[in-house]
Amino acid sequence: VWGDPTNPAADPSVHDLQERLNRLLVDRGRVWRRCQPGAPAQNSIVVSTVAPDTPEGQAKPNGIQANTVLYAFREAVLDNTMGLDARYEGKSVPVAYLGEFLVTNADDASVTLQSTMMLDTLQQRLIASSSLRGADRQLWLEDLTVTSPQWRIDGSLHVSDLARGLGTVRLSMQGPQLAGLLPPLARVQAATTPFELRANLARVRQGFMVNSFHLQSGGNRVDLDGTLSDRADAALTVNMRGDSLASLGRLDGAVLPDLAYTLRGQVKRSGALWSVDDLDLRLGKEELTGNLRVNWQQRPHYEARLRSQHFNVGQFLPALAEPAGQIQVAQPAAGSRLIPDRPLPLAWLDSFDAELNLDLAGLGIQDPRFPQLTVLDKLRLDATLESGRLTARELQLAGDRGTLAAPMTLHWRDDMLEVDSELLSEQLKLSILAPSFNIPGLPNQSIRSRLRARGGSPHQLAASLNGYLLIESGHGKLVNRGMDQVFDAFTNQLLETINPFFRQDEFTKLKCGVVGIQFNEGKALLDPGAIFRTSEMDIMATGKVQLATEAIELHIATRARKGLGFSAGSLATPFLQLGGTLANPRLEIDKEGAAVAGSTAVATGGLSIVATGLWNRYMNQSNPCKE
Secondary structure, three states, X not given: OOOOOOOOOOOOOHHHHHHHHHHHHHOOOOOOOOOEEOOOEOOEEEEEOOOOOOOOOOOOOOOOOOOOEEEEEEEEEXXXXXXXXXXXXXXXXXXXXXXXXXXXXXXXXXXXXXXXXXXXXXXXXXXXXXXXXXXXXXEEEEEEEEEOOOOEEEEEEEEEEOOOOEEEEEEEEEEOOHHHOOOOOOOEEEOOOOEEEEEEEEEEOOEEEEEEEEEEEOOEEEEEEEEEOOOOOEEEEEEEEEOOHHHHEEEOOEEOOOOOEEEEEEEEEEOOEEEEEEEEEEEOOEEEEEEEEEEOOOOOEEEEEEEEOOOOHHHHOOOOOOXXXXXXXXXXXXXXXXXXXXXXXXXXXXXXXXXXXXXXXEEEEEOOOOOXXXXXXXXXXXXXXXXOEEEEEEEEEEEOOEEEEOOEEEEEEOOEEEEEEEEEEEEEOOOOOOOOOOHHHOOOEEEEEEEEEEEOOHHXXXXXXXXXXXXXXXXXXXXXXXXXXXXXXXXXXXXXXXXXXXXXXXXXXXXXXXXXXXXXXXXXXXXXXXXXXXXXXXXXXXXXXXXXXXXXXXXXEEEEOOOOOOOHHHOOOOEEEEEEEOOOEEEEEOHHHHHHHHHHHHHHOOHXXXXXXXXXXXXXXXXXXXX
């Protein structure tokens, strides 16, 4: 306890250690206020611990010893305007942390400090600058300079209310690359042009007020003014313009169009509702106007109302080229389904609500078969999504191939999708391959349908399908050459068997065609059937497909038209039966039909067509499709 008094080199006693500890604890928590720093030099600084208004000869020793660790702060003086207790008036309080320092030398009136870590530019400026001053309830920081490899900031700071953190900031910022200013964004590569930013910002009770904000980079400029707030209403005016969209950078590595642009709008906030009102976007000759709204409640609600007389989005999309070479068609395994029975990934339909109203023209989305034409040029959509129910009251699409209207309702609930859809099209031109004679030579297609279904997978939807589908086709040309690269071997065999001219002719001259299908609880009935008349052949089909089991039972009859210079008997298979399943179909000769029809079977087709008298009813007419 008392040590060994006979041995001076012995370890200190417990009482000696206790005394040393007490001396160390005396300075624990001590604060030296109103110190005067000198200029930092080689990561160290000399600080006077004597307040500037201390009378000469009355300064008390600071009691600081070498190797002590100190923490330095910038101070401001409290005053009675802050609503504080009177005893705090005139007291200094810390307003900026300067860092951790080690005392390398000390005397009664000053200490030499060395930072335990390298001082950054802001710390050095705060320590050395006499422009940081405090009075009343305010704080000024003038001639502020902060630098980094990506940018340099010059400015000033005025805190008008320390208690509430209110004040103003004036700054200018320059950098060699705009990319160094912006945060990293996925799929976006910002421009590498120099930039300059000037701003006058204020922190007020309502939030942040943007008195002025100007960002310039090359020929691009952004101007902002207004207020932003996380506690009250806000309104911010945005004005962005530039000589070329391409000068902003790249998107997914692709160069943006070289178009002059302007973007104007008012960003507003009222409670949980954020909106962009009076949106006006111009890209060269393209224009888009409207309003956007987002309500960030427990269940988000989105709204978009956009209008355009000409907004060519096609120039922002990659070219849609016709695929080259053979398309690989996956062959389903034996016993498998063509229509998958996987659950539909549509739970997102019930995760938010939305309203969408679009009236857009001049979209210019390129036709993949005819690059000089458009597949989608006009779009009109009026739709709502509420509690999992998507209602498209109006959906109209138009392009160089024709128009299509498809109002529908989709309702997702209990992991099931309910579908109620209509389809109406007049003068629609469809083709699988691009013909040499261009779109005007294709047949006009008229499509009408009304379909209803309910299920949790594509297979369940098909198995519950009700409604009808009617397709009527006018005269025109259909491409034959190249079909073997699109369809699988079975489909090509079927086409060649039905039409022996398919392989030798470049195209088929269609006189007319009609397909009528009725759906009843997943049973697709080819009723009254399908009829096609070409310049060489008459073709008719009837039958059914069970969508639940995918079983096929179709009867096909063909006949060469008169005046072609060969007999009908030269056709290899004038009556066929298509069986099997959708995944694994089988093509057979309708032997039963041939036996019943006798010698006339060649001319009249299979049993189901002969027995119902449909062949004579339709094919002996001058226009069987109309009948």
